[in-house]
Amino acid sequence: MSPELISHWQNLIHAAGFTTTSLSEQVATRTTLGKILKENGPKPNIELIMKVADQLGVSLDYLMMRENRISVSSDLNYRKAVNKSAERILDDVMAAAHIRLRSTIERGLQSGDPNLEANYILPTLLGWWHQQNGLLTQADQLQEHFDLVRAPNPDDATVEVIRMGQESLAAQKLKTNCPDALNQLVQTFTPDARAEIVRSYYSASQSRQPVLSAPIRVSIPKPLVDNPIEVDFFRLQLPVQAGTGERFVINYSFTV
Numbered sequence: 032m033s034p035e036l037i038s039h040w041q042n043l044i045h046a047a048g049f050t051t052t053s054l055s056e057q058v059a060t061r062t063t064l065g066k067i068l069k070e071n072g073p074k075p076n077i078e079l080i081m082k083v084a085d086q087l088g089v090s091l092d093y094l095m096m097r098e099n100r101i102s103v104s105s106d107l108n109y110r111k112a113v114n115k116s117a118e119r120i121l122d123d124v125m126a127a128a129h130i131r132l133r134s135t136i137e138r139g140l141q142s143g144d145p146n147l148e149a150n151y152i153l154p155t156l157l158g159w160w161h162q163q164n165g166l167l168t169q170a171d172q173l174q175e176h177f178d179l180v181r182a183p184n185p186d187d188a189t190v191e192v193i194r195m196g197q198e199s200l201a202a203q204k205l206k207t208n209c210p211d212a213l214n215q216l217v218q219t220f221t222p223d224a225r226a227e228i229v230r231s232y233y234s235a236s237q238s239r240q241p242v243l244s245a246p247i248r249v250s251i252p253k254p255l256v257d258n259p260i261e262v263d264f265f266r267l268q269l270p271v272q273a274g275t276g277e278r279f280v281i282n283y284s285f286t287v
Contacts, residue, residue, distance in 0.1 A: 032067070032068070032072065032074065032075075034070065035096065036095070036096055037068050037069070037070070039094075039096055040064075040068055040083075040094070041068055043087050043089065043094070044064070044087065047086070047087045047088065049086070049087075051063065051064040051065040051068060052064075052065065054083065054086060054087075057082075057086050058079060058082035058083055058086060059082075060079050060082075064083075067079075077243070080094065080095070090246070091245055091246055092245060092246070095245075152173070152176050152283070152285075153267065153283070153285065155173065156173055156176070156177065156267070156269070156281075156283055157241060157267075157269075159173055160241070160269045160271070160281075163271075165239065165269075165270060165271055165272060166271065166272055166273075166274075167179075167271040167272060167273045167274075167279060167281075168274070174194075174196055175196040175197045175198045175199070176196050176198045176199060176283060177196050177199055177281045177282060177283040178192055178194065178195045178196060178199050178201055178202075178210075178213065178281075178282040178283075178284075179192070179193055179194040179195075179279050179280075179281060179282070180192050180193070180232055180279060180280045180281075180282055181193055181277075181278075181279055181280075182232065182233065182236035182270070182277075182278035182279055182280055183229050183232050183233050183236070184233065185229070185230065185233045187229050187233075188225065188226075188229070189214075189217055189218065189225050189228070189229065190217065190225075190228055190229055190232050191214065192210040192213045192214050192217075192282075193210055193279075194210060195207075195208040195209065195210050195212075195213055196208065199282075199283075199284065200262070200264060200284040200285060200286065201213050201216075201284065204251060204256070204260065204262055205251070205255060205256065206256070212255060215255060216249075216251060216255055219252055219255075231244075231268070232268065232280050235268035235269075235270055235280045236270050236278050236279075236280050237270070238270060239270060240270075241267060241268070241269055242267070242268040242269075243265060243266070243267050243268075244265055244266040244267075244268075245265075246263060246264070246265060247263070247264055247265070247266055248261055248262070248263050249261070249262050249264075262286070263286065264284045264285060264286050265284065265285055266282060266283070266284045267281075267282075267283040267284070267285075268280050268281065268282060269281040269283070
């Protein structure tokens with residue numbers, strides 16, 4: 032963490048009436064915030080960052096001093112922290128045995144418990160992506176939970192969604208899994224926002240590693256929905272390649 036970010040955290044902690052010790056106890060971190068908030072101290076992972084923001088009552092953007100940036104993308108330091116967290120989740124999943132995890136999910140699906148399903152889709156998706164080495168294959172059990180976006184060129188005006196999963200967040204909010212509906216939603220964004228989305232998906236397609244966004248807020252207007260709504264969510268992007276060599280980006284979005 033930079034000296035400026037360390038000072039920012041310290042000021043927020045004190046303003047909220049905490050000490051680094053008391054806040055460490057609240058967020059149940061193994062490495063105390065006192066050690067983290069030192070020059071060259073260990074970097075906080077995304078789970079800890081989210082817990083600290085929640086306890087302090089501030090947004091992730093404000094906590095990470097990103098409040099003046101467009102929230103459809105993440106800065107380099109934030110992205111590195113997120114990717115390290117994703118790697119830890121993946122390691123935990125593989126160490127706990129993938130077979131047992133799938134068995135648990137299947138029992139949840141059979142029982143009709145949507146919360147149990149949602150809790151396991153993210154690590155299962157990461158585990159699948161790792162096992163397939165980024166190839167778009169053997170995704171039958173997961174493909175209804177994500178959307179598939181063609182990897183854009185950096186100078187494209189927009190992105191192209193070519194498939195929507197029936198259980199994806201976009202399909203649930205738009206009440207359809209027709210890709211045209213999501214493409215039409217993107218067209219309602221400002222030119223700057225669309226350009227930022229293109230940059231995000233182009234970067235993800237070239238990264239060869241999972242990319243988790245900062246919190247995103249999207250407004251869905253009429254006539255795409257009966258009543259305009261706002262949706263807050265995180266977006267996991269996974270770069271994949273089809274057997275033909277064409278590149279795509281998997282978009283798995285989940286609510287905050």
